[in-house]
Amino acid sequence: MTEQPTDSHSVWQRVISTLEADILSPRDRAFLGLTRFVGLLDGTALLAVPYAHTKDTLETTLRQPIVEALSTELGQEVRLAITVDDDLRHQLEQQDEAAATATADTGEAAPAQPVPTQPSRPAPTSPSGPAQTSVEDARLNPKYTFETFVSGSSNRFAHAASLAVAESPARAYNPLFIYGESGLGKTHLLHAIGHYARSLYPGVRVRYVNSEEFTNDFINSIRDEKAGAFQQRYRSVDFLLVDDIQFLQGKEQTIEEFFHTFNTLHNSEKQVVITSDQPPKKLSGFAERLRSRFEWGLLTDVQPPDLETRIAILQRKAAQERMQLPDEVLELIASKITSNIRELEGALIRVTAFASLSSRPADADLAAHVLKDIIPSSEAAAISVQTIMTEVADYFQITGEELCGTSRSRMLVNARQVAMYLCRELTDLSLPQIGREFGGRDHTTVMHAERKIRHQIGERRALYDQITELTGIIRKASAR
């Protein structure tokens, strides 16, 4: 039974006040704000935290001061036990979602007041000064968090650096530059930084942008004579997270604008994180002065994961999606798909979809049957969007114009979404690039198509067959 000496919330508030007097860093303050004092049991004070790494940090750097402050507060020597509490995490995430929704409608700066902070949550404290407005980017994928990111030898450094910049923006490394091949978790890490920063520093202004969107936004701002608003959007944030910077290659004016954006943010100690498929030195089409700035902070790469990490990723993914799969099936998938995590997830979905459609258990036999049709991209000929479009149009007996056009007829929408899904699965193109290929559609349309097909592939047999058959046809056509 828990002894509740007094209201645990006030106890914890007083502990934080005591520790604050010892001049806590903003980061430590934020960590304590995320922590709840649950109660005292047989001399052990139990703390609940939302994330495993909050626990690690408390244990490694704050344990002693907390024990001392709690012992004083409770009038007895206490030991400390820290537990990771999923409910607490959900609670905090819901608050952040609510805050994001409150500001997402305008997409522009809005007063930080709507952020429903809990009494014990720290006031908005961006380490380089309180952020009084919130441009929280509602487009962060809720699934891309540090909780769902599996760290292994191939990405350990990038993972640790990402945690560090979220915790100590513009203090740890600025910019943080993460590079590596497609499908190895760069986007996932960017979103995770955004989520985690928002949970640590409510009200912090985070902007995630793909470099293609940055370009489009910039071009539109010139067209609409809204350069001021554009600059305000990108230069008044605490975190600018820029995905796939390589797509700025050769776009001189946009690069120039990005250069100034970067300088403004860096000078005012705001965090910039950049991902790319190449290290800065190999990025052609960028002015040297910008490339050298990319190297001011920390460069880190992500490598293809080793077998153990691949299995761990599949286990995490299966648990997340509540899929029941024996280890040998996960091992089979992990041994077949070795160099791209997006493909690894795609294979997992195919196996479970086939099992569910054929009402059979997802065992090793079934997995082997499904996997024989899947050729990892590392072994396959490169596939172009054009080939996918041509083959999908042929398959559904429609024209290329219809496939990319605007008709909302059911059959055409289905064909279009299948084609977009296959572009995601079979090519390395980004969402905006695929959107452009399909008649200049927004990247969110492609994202929606991908999610929808992923969701339905295990429910509609005809769809599963279409995808499997088309994958084979497209591979054959590309190998010719």
Ligand SMILES: Nc1ncnc2c1ncn2[C@@H]1O[C@H](COP(=O)(O)OP(=O)(O)OP(=O)(O)O)[C@@H](O)[C@H]1O
């Ligand atoms: N270490 C990891 N743990 C769990 N999931 C991961 C990990 N790395 C990647 N993934 C998953 O793999 C998929 C592809 O990752 P992501 O989109 O982040 O790759 P990327 O490197 O940004 O690729 P691209 O350059 O093509 O945009 C995502 O669904 C992501 O969640």
